[in-house]
Amino acid sequence: MTSPFVYQRAASIEDALARLAEPRTLPMGGGTDLLVSIDEGLYTPDAVVDLREIPASDSVDLREDGSLRIGASARIEQLAGHALIREQYGVLAQACAVVATPALREMGTLGGNLCQRPRCWYFRRGIDCYKNGGSSCPARDGENQYLAILDGGPCFIVHPSDPAVALxxxxxxxxxxxxxxxxxxxxxxxxxxxRERVDHETVLQPGEVVTAILLPAVAAGGRQRYQKLMQREAWDFALVSIAGCRRPDGDVRIVLGGVAPRPWRVNSSIEEDVSSGGLDEDTVTTLAERAMYDAEPLSKNGYKVELAQSLLRDAIRFLA
Ligand SMILES: Cc1cc2nc3c(=O)[nH]c(=O)nc-3n(C[C@H](O)[C@H](O)[C@H](O)COP(=O)(O)OP(=O)(O)OC[C@H]3O[C@@H](n4cnc5c(N)ncnc54)[C@H](O)[C@@H]3O)c2cc1C
Structure with a gap:
C-alpha cells in the first residue's frame, strides 16, 4: 500500500525551493510519472511540491539576445502547438506532438518530462538491480528488448523523453x-x-529543480525534423527516435533517442560530413553505418541498430 504523503502547492519559486530543501520532499509537475512512481514504490516521500501554480512558471519568453526561455511548468501540448516554437524550433514542437497521449500531453510539463524516470521493467517493479540498490543488472541476460545499445553498463536503461532528444x-x-x-x-x-551515477539519470541534487530550458538564438530556423519509431503507432515510447537540425549557418547536429541512457549525439565528424552536403546514396549509407559503429546490442535488441541506421539515412538525406 502507498505510504501517505502531503501534497503542497508552491505559491512562488522561493516558496517551492524552501519546501524542497526539506528531506524526503519531491518536486511535482503534472504528476503523470511521479504519482505512478510513488504507487510503484520507487519513492516514499513525506511530501510532494506542485510547481504548476508558480506565477509565470509556464511562460515562453523571447529574450533580448534572441534566445527563447521556456518555463519548466510549460505543458507538453502547449509547446507542441506554440506558434513561435513550431516556426523557429520545429524539432521541439514535433517531438512534443508525439509524446504519449493528448491527455498526458495536457497534464505533463516540460520539467517533469525531462526528469521522468526510466521505464526498465526490472527497475519499475522493484526487482533487485543497480538502480534499486542491487549489484547486478537482470536485464543484461533477461528482457532487454527496449534497452540501450550504446553507452550502456552497468545498467542499460534508455532515457524515455522525446523532447530531451530534440533539445x-x-x-x-x-x-x-x-x-x-x-x-x-x-x-x-x-x-x-x-557508470557516472546510477541512482538518478541527471545531475540534479536533492533540493534542486529545473526552472527553465533555454534555446539559443543561433539554433532557430534552418532545417529541423524529429522522427520516432514505435512498436504501436499510437502513444508509445520510442524504440528509436532521431532529431536532426541544420542551422542557418550550416552547422548540423544529429541526436538519437531510445538507444542509450541519455540522448545520444552522433560523432561530430559525421555531422561535419553531412554539413558539407552533396552526398550520394552510397555515402549516406556509409555514414549511417559509421554512426552505429560503436553499438553493442544486448541479446534481444539488435533490431535497434537497423532501425537507427534507417532513421539516420533519412535524416542525413534531409539535412544534406
Ligand atoms: C502511457 C504513457 C506513455 C508515455 N509516452 C511518452 C512518450 O512517448 N514520450 C515521452 O517523452 N514521454 C512519455 N511519457 C511520459 C510522460 O510524458 C511523462 O509522464 C510526463 O512528461 C512527465 O511530466 P509530468 O509533468 O507529469 O512529471 P511528473 O510526473 O510531475 O514528474 C516526473 C519526475 O520529474 C520530477 N520533476 C517534476 N518536475 C520537475 C522539475 N521542474 N525539476 C526537477 N524535477 C522535476 C518529479 O519529481 C518526478 O521524479 C509517457 C507516460 C505514460 C504514462
Missing part, C-alpha cells in the same frame, strides 16, 4: 535552482550515464 539537437541549456542558488548546464551535461 539536445538544439543545443539547449537547463536552468536549475535550489536554495543555494542557480546554475545553467548544457543539456548534454544534464544527463549522466549509469
Amino acid at each position: 539536445a539537437a538544439l543545443n539547449a541549456e537547463v536552468e536549475i535552482r535550489s536554495t543555494k542558488g542557480e546554475r545553467v548546464v548544457a543539456i548534454e551535461d544534464f544527463y549522466l550515464l549509469p
Whole structure:
C-alpha cells in the first residue's frame, strides 16, 4: 500500500525551493510519472511540491539576445502547438506532438518530462538491480528488448523523453535552482550515464529543480525534423527516435533517442560530413553505418541498430 504523503502547492519559486530543501520532499509537475512512481514504490516521500501554480512558471519568453526561455511548468501540448516554437524550433514542437497521449500531453510539463524516470521493467517493479540498490543488472541476460545499445553498463536503461532528444539537437541549456542558488548546464551535461551515477539519470541534487530550458538564438530556423519509431503507432515510447537540425549557418547536429541512457549525439565528424552536403546514396549509407559503429546490442535488441541506421539515412538525406 502507498505510504501517505502531503501534497503542497508552491505559491512562488522561493516558496517551492524552501519546501524542497526539506528531506524526503519531491518536486511535482503534472504528476503523470511521479504519482505512478510513488504507487510503484520507487519513492516514499513525506511530501510532494506542485510547481504548476508558480506565477509565470509556464511562460515562453523571447529574450533580448534572441534566445527563447521556456518555463519548466510549460505543458507538453502547449509547446507542441506554440506558434513561435513550431516556426523557429520545429524539432521541439514535433517531438512534443508525439509524446504519449493528448491527455498526458495536457497534464505533463516540460520539467517533469525531462526528469521522468526510466521505464526498465526490472527497475519499475522493484526487482533487485543497480538502480534499486542491487549489484547486478537482470536485464543484461533477461528482457532487454527496449534497452540501450550504446553507452550502456552497468545498467542499460534508455532515457524515455522525446523532447530531451530534440533539445539536445538544439543545443539547449537547463536552468536549475535550489536554495543555494542557480546554475545553467548544457543539456548534454544534464544527463549522466549509469557508470557516472546510477541512482538518478541527471545531475540534479536533492533540493534542486529545473526552472527553465533555454534555446539559443543561433539554433532557430534552418532545417529541423524529429522522427520516432514505435512498436504501436499510437502513444508509445520510442524504440528509436532521431532529431536532426541544420542551422542557418550550416552547422548540423544529429541526436538519437531510445538507444542509450541519455540522448545520444552522433560523432561530430559525421555531422561535419553531412554539413558539407552533396552526398550520394552510397555515402549516406556509409555514414549511417559509421554512426552505429560503436553499438553493442544486448541479446534481444539488435533490431535497434537497423532501425537507427534507417532513421539516420533519412535524416542525413534531409539535412544534406
Ligand atoms: C502511457 C504513457 C506513455 C508515455 N509516452 C511518452 C512518450 O512517448 N514520450 C515521452 O517523452 N514521454 C512519455 N511519457 C511520459 C510522460 O510524458 C511523462 O509522464 C510526463 O512528461 C512527465 O511530466 P509530468 O509533468 O507529469 O512529471 P511528473 O510526473 O510531475 O514528474 C516526473 C519526475 O520529474 C520530477 N520533476 C517534476 N518536475 C520537475 C522539475 N521542474 N525539476 C526537477 N524535477 C522535476 C518529479 O519529481 C518526478 O521524479 C509517457 C507516460 C505514460 C504514462
